[in-house]
Amino acid sequence: MVFNPEHNIDKIHDTLVSSLRKFFKDAGMTKAVLGLSGGIDSGVVAPLAVEALGAENVTGILMPSSFSSLHSITDATELAENLGIKHYIIPIADIYERFMKEIDPIMEGDHSWDNTQENLQARIRGTILMAFSNRKRALLLNTSNKSELSMGYGTLYGDLSGALMVIADIYKLQVYALARYINSEREIIPFSTISKAPSAELREGQKDTDSLPDYSILDPILYRLNEMGMSVEEVIAAGAEKEVVEKIVRLRKAAAFKGHQMAPVIKISEKPLLDRSKWIY
Numbered sequence: 001m002v003f004n005p006e007h008n009i010d011k012i013h014d015t016l017v018s019s020l021r022k023f024f025k026d027a028g029m030t031k032a033v034l035g036l037s038g039g040i041d042s043g044v045v046a047p048l049a050v051e052a053l054g055a056e057n058v059t060g061i062l063m064p065s066s067f068s069s070l071h072s073i074t075d076a077t078e079l080a081e082n083l084g085i086k087h088y089i090i091p092i093a094d095i096y097e098r099f100m101k102e103i104d105p106i107m108e109g110d111h112s113w114d115n116t117q118e119n120l121q122a123r124i125r126g127t128i129l130m131a132f133s134n135r136k137r138a139l140l141l142n143t144s145n146k147s148e149l150s151m152g153y154g155t156l157y158g159d160l161s162g163a164l165m166v167i168a169d170i171y172k173l174q175v176y177a178l179a180r181y182i183n184s185e186r187e188i189i190p191f192s193t194i195s196k197a198p199s200a201e202l203r204e205g206q207k208d209t210d211s212l213p214d215y216s217i218l219d220p221i222l223y224r225l226n227e228m229g230m231s232v233e234e235v236i237a238a239g240a241e242k243e244v245v246e247k248i249v250r251l252r253k254a255a256a257f258k259g260h261q262m263a264p265v266i267k268i269s270e271k272p273l274l275d276r277s278k279w280i281y
Helices: 009-027 039-055 068-081 092-101 115-136 146-150 172-182 191-195 215-226 233-238 241-260
Strands: 029-036 060-063 086-089 136-141
Touching: 009 039, 009 172, 029 172, 039 060, 039 068, 039 172, 039 191, 060 068, 060 115, 060 172, 068 086, 068 191, 092 115, 115 136, 146 172, 146 215, 146 241, 172 191, 172 215, 215 233, 215 241, 233 241
Parallel strands: 029 060, 029 136, 060 086
Antiparallel strands: none
């Protein structure tokens, strides 16, 4: 079986929308909030939420840092305007600098860059989103995808926060396919959001491929390991590079602890990563 991100994309879309709607109905909630980064993941989750709940019930919050590109801000704003949802822009650069100043005793004078600074930005954004969630009684929608979660590419108490993980059971290439499906009648998700290289924008010039294999390589390997249940040896025998497969398996094992601390997932496949039966919606 070959991984085909376009397979049943219409059914995946409909399942995500109907599950979102049911989750909110069962929770007795009507309003949702999500962070809008200008990236493909939030670019897909936002229109799904609007279709499920109505534009009047969805709010997007843009939280640019000093590492955010101008096109990310304009893409996120254009998406919000295309959807007709209320949105706020709350820059986090000053908040981040204040945090760094206050935790200087912890840093002990060592200001070399590592994931401390990157994760702090993600957690500031998570705090802002949860402040809105609490104040406005709006459930926070998580926008992490299955590829990123498989590799531990996310920050606990930051961008992994949320009441519901909307696209956590679809791979990155499926997210792109879903974006094209959403845009099939008119451009809702800006074209530049779909065409640009994915990036967390937590440091200067950052790209996902700095830490992960290209998704065209990563997703088929993850699919074979997860959905098809193939062994490492079988995946390598099928044509994948040994070093790449071993790196993927190593990162998966190292990130496994994060899976025990995440929100419920909308189930799409037979093998969601966070397969805790009572948690999967």
